[in-house]
Amino acid sequence: MAATIETIETLEQATGKYKYGFVTDIESDKAPKGLNEDIIRFISAKKDEPEWMLEWRLKAFAVWQKMDSPDWAKLDIPPIDYQDAYYYAAPKTSDGPASLDEVDPELLRTYEKLGIPISEQKLLAGVVAVDAVFDSVSVATTFRDELAKAGVIFCPISEAIREYPDLIKTYMGSVVPVADNYFSALNAAVFTDGSFVYIPKGVRCPMELSTYFRINEQNTGQFERTLIIAEDSSYVSYLEGCTAPQRDENQLHAAVVELVAMQDAEIKYSTVQNWYPGDENGKGGIYNFVTKRGACRGDRSKISWTQVETGSAITWKYPSCILQGKDSVGEFYSVALTNNFQQADTGTKMIHIGEGSRSTIISKGISAGQSQNCYRGLVRIQPGAENARNFTQCDSLLVGDRCGAHTVPYIVSRNPSAKIEHEATTSRISEDQLFYCLQRGISEEDAVSLIVNGFCKEVMKELPMEFAVEAQKLIGISLEGSVG
Amino acid sequence: MTPLLEIKDLHASVGDTPILKGINLTINHGEIHAIMGPNGSGKSTMSYVLSGRDGYEVTGGDVLMNGQSILEMEADERARAGMFLAFQYPVELPGVAGMSFLRAAVNARRLDKGEDEIDQLEFVKMVRAKAKDLSIDDEMLKRAVNVGFSGGEKKRYEILQMALLEPQLAVLDETDSGLDVDALKIVSEGVNMLRDANRSMLVITHYQRLLNHIVPDYVHILANGKIRRSGGKELALEVEESGYAGIDDAA
Numbered sequence: 256m257a258a259t260i261e262t263i264e265t266l267e268q269a270t271g272k273y274k275y276g277f278v279t280d281i282e283s284d285k286a287p288k289g290l291n292e293d294i295i296r297f298i299s300a301k302k303d304e305p306e307w308m309l310e311w312r313l314k315a316f317a318v319w320q321k322m323d324s325p326d327w328a329k330l331d332i333p334p335i336d337y338q339d340a341y342y343y344a345a346p347k348t349s350d351g352p353a354s355l356d357e358v359d360p361e362l363l364r365t366y367e368k369l370g371i372p373i374s375e376q377k378l379l380a381g382v383v384a385v386d387a388v389f390d391s392v393s394v395a396t397t398f399r400d401e402l403a404k405a406g407v408i409f410c411p412i413s414e415a416i417r418e419y420p421d422l423i424k425t426y427m428g429s430v431v432p433v434a435d436n437y438f439s440a441l442n443a444a445v446f447t448d449g450s451f452v453y454i455p456k457g458v459r460c461p462m463e464l465s466t467y468f469r470i471n472e473q474n475t476g477q478f479e480r481t482l483i484i485a486e487d488s489s490y491v492s493y494l495e496g497c498t499a500p501q502r503d504e505n506q507l508h509a510a511v512v513e514l515v516a517m518q519d520a521e522i523k524y525s526t527v528q529n530w531y532p533g534d535e536n537g538k539g540g541i542y543n544f545v546t547k548r549g550a551c552r553g554d555r556s557k558i559s560w561t562q563v564e565t566g567s568a569i570t571w572k573y574p575s576c577i578l579q580g581k582d583s584v585g586e587f588y589s590v591a592l593t594n595n596f597q598q599a600d601t602g603t604k605m606i607h608i609g610e611g612s613r614s615t616i617i618s619k620g621i622s623a624g625q626s627q628n629c630y631r632g633l634v635r636i637q638p639g640a641e642n643a644r645n646f647t648q649c650d651s652l653l654v655g656d657r658c659g660a661h662t663v664p665y666i667v668s669r670n671p672s673a674k675i676e677h678e679a680t681t682s683r684i685s686e687d688q689l690f691y692c693l694q695r696g697i698s699e700e701d702a703v704s705l706i707v708n709g710f711c712k713e714v715m716k717e718l719p720m721e722f723a724v725e726a727q728k729l730i731g732i733s734l735e736g737s738v739g
Numbered sequence: 740m741t742p743l744l745e746i747k748d749l750h751a752s753v754g755d756t757p758i759l760k761g762i763n764l765t766i767n768h769g770e771i772h773a774i775m776g777p778n779g780s781g782k783s784t785m786s787y788v789l790s791g792r793d794g795y796e797v798t799g800g801d802v803l804m805n806g807q808s809i810l811e812m813e814a815d816e817r818a819r820a821g822m823f824l825a826f827q828y829p830v831e832l833p834g835v836a837g838m839s840f841l842r843a844a845v846n847a848r849r850l851d852k853g854e855d856e857i858d859q860l861e862f863v864k865m866v867r868a869k870a871k872d873l874s875i876d877d878e879m880l881k882r883a884v885n886v887g888f889s890g891g892e893k894k895r896y897e898i899l900q901m902a903l904l905e906p907q908l909a910v911l912d913e914t915d916s917g918l919d920v921d922a923l924k925i926v927s928e929g930v931n932m933l934r935d936a937n938r939s940m941l942v943i944t945h946y947q948r949l950l951n952h953i954v955p956d957y958v959h960i961l962a963n964g965k966i967r968r969s970g971g972k973e974l975a976l977e978v979e980e981s982g983y984a985g986i987d988d989a990a
Contacts, residue, residue, distance in 0.1 A: 685830075686793065686794075687830045688830050688831075688832055690792050690793070690814060690830075691826065691829070691830040691832070692815075692832075692840075692843075693791075693813070693814040693815040693818065694790055694792075694814055694815075694818050694823075694824050694826075695818055695840075695843075695844035695847075695900065695904065696815055696818035696819040696844050696847040696848050696851075696904070697815060697843050697844055697847050698815050698847065699813075699815065701843060701847070702815075705832070705835055705839070705840065705843060706832060706835060708834070708835070709832055709833055709834030709835035709836075709883065710833065710834055711834070712834035712836075713834075
């Protein structure tokens, strides 16, 4: 795969192995270190929030303080000192994205380096609108005017809290309640920015929407919150990408994503997660503790999660669907790749409540180096979910002999008419397959990348085209050093 | 002119078991050599040792390609240098699209030579043209590499790869195994089309029948890790009649 070779070479010359490991030298406005009510007031004031939002945050903080960090995942998480981090950092020049002309050129250069198109004129046909979140603030949102013509709202969530308080009050926390878990409570207390999307009734969003998250500051956590509402018979496809500089210490990323799909609405949510994974000795990297959940509230609504997870030192993430609507559909397509000392515990929950609800889970886990990769999933059929169906396929691929793959499926069926299928395989790249590729002149690293991409094909084809190519390369790069 | 391939007193083991016990063979440009021998004589081992597979340890002797020893080269480097092995049992690569795989192989060679990657459209045209000669249809090209292929399809696919990669030396390991008469004919015609003054072949086979279709310049009989007899194409017929019994003693 020559394109991969080329990419790998360019990257190695540029920054060693992790392409996005650079730091942008930009002055930043930070809250003092530590976590307490004053910090939360500081964040709320910085965001110019209404009183009710501050109260919501403070309540969440009180809840969080009484909770314990979850320890049921197959993860070895070193203790986190929540007082030793910054909870707010913003590029000094940016008071929020008024227009692209006002965005600090240094920031635009950063996103250019990351390959994120946030200068509209450079795009040919406007196929993707981007919200760029840098540390704690959104620095640019593109194509807003064009989207507004279709009635679509796409803006930083901090702005939505000020401009659309009714929508926020109705939906925020309605899918992932504040007290859902330790990290969702923490996020509710200190979340700084994220994206807000509203698709009105009957509207098919005219372009892909995308948020690009970037952690830049040292010792900061990123706590973004995203809320997507799709009204009756609407459609939106949303993409999310993430990177961070290469640093020796660990940084926390605890996001919450809530999706709401009304009758006949469809939301397609794709993630390419490439936070800094730490070095080959397991030093540094992002802790990615994320709560993502979608509610299929209306009949025949559909939510589809696709994720390609290659980054982060530790991943704790279970994008889920609550299938309330009659004949609603939930899908989860996942590739989770771990190398070196990375740990991932990821999967999904499909909660069938509505009659005739259907779900599909396709999970592909790849473990290399000395990493540990665990699929954890729950399929729950509630008594009222007459004729609910689930199909689950969990495949694990091992590269080398020092890594681990684990599959932990939970199935709870409380309705005898439900049909649930579960298939699982564990395999390793065989010496026969490798030799066959080598004998055709393909280098060992490219051969592994080719075989692994083949293994992930069912998931990759769910990604929007422009993301799929990127994701394929990413898999090759992430596997570097896993063989030979 | 330097021979394309020189095998000099080659000894090789798998684990602790010596399999090749002093092979000597010289192949000049454009020549076709056949290696025949009974089961367990070391035929397949020879193909793996030449192509550099892990686990096949050379314990003595040397192998030169165009005058240069290749023993220190990795399998992929040897392949890019012009060595091709048509597998007796081609390997399935689930999910790996045939076209991507073929293009990766072609591009690996081109990049090695400092050329640009092949143009996508040009590549598709080239593959289709060569596939047609081997009765490989578009549907088969779209499938994952070797997945769900019949025995005959797998062998035709091997020859397609050979046609695309244009090797200097092609080692055909029991290419006739598992083929019916019609499939054998298609595969042999494919191979014969690739015969030219610069391409040499080493045809490994148990049976003489393949050599009716791919007619060799020389035939060697391998038994118990050594070449026991060498001759022209008539040697294959002789073996066909009298069998391999007694060959060991003839050395």
